[in-house]
Amino acid sequence: MSEVEKLKEEIVKYARLIAENKLVIGTSGNISARVNEGIAITPTSVDYSLMEPDDVLALDMDGEVVSGERNPSIEKMMHLGIYRKREDVKAVIHTHSKYASAVAALEISIPPILDEMVNYLGGEIKTAKYSMPGSSELAENVVGALEDRNGVLLSHHGALACGKDLKTAFENSLRIERISEIYVIAHIVGKPGSLPEEAIELERDIFEILKSR
């Protein structure tokens, strides 16, 4: 089995997992991974429970279809924009999870309130400025807000996680949802404080090591 074929199978596995974990419903959200000189990405409008590896497309870095019969995800520019900017990123998962979307609807960012945010995501989770789904402006806003971290929220839309492989990107998707839920709960009870600056600095070093190893 070629590297592309293996990756297409893996993408389908995680596509089912994001649906099973209620990070998306139906055909919303999308998943990609870097392969050869381009990426493999989920198709648009195919239910995750019915998706097969052959439905996943291979694209070059300009977004042109290399293999696959379906239409690629409408958010392909957002995925490609991240791979172009971030050499360390090998997988990207975009979801519409509940608590992350709630925070995104408030147009606020989540400051680093928990150790795991810095260790795994690189610190605060910023919320990218709104633009229409599928637009190149949304791609630009997301790449700009993500910077060198592994998680970002999309105003009035959802969340995006990335990482050194699909497993890491998936775990980061779950983390973003969990952290968003904790942030909402903390706000119900009171006002969350901040992590000490020296903890953030140390954990940023751990993040840098974990990022590509």
Ligand SMILES: [Zn+2]
């Ligand atoms: Zn979306």
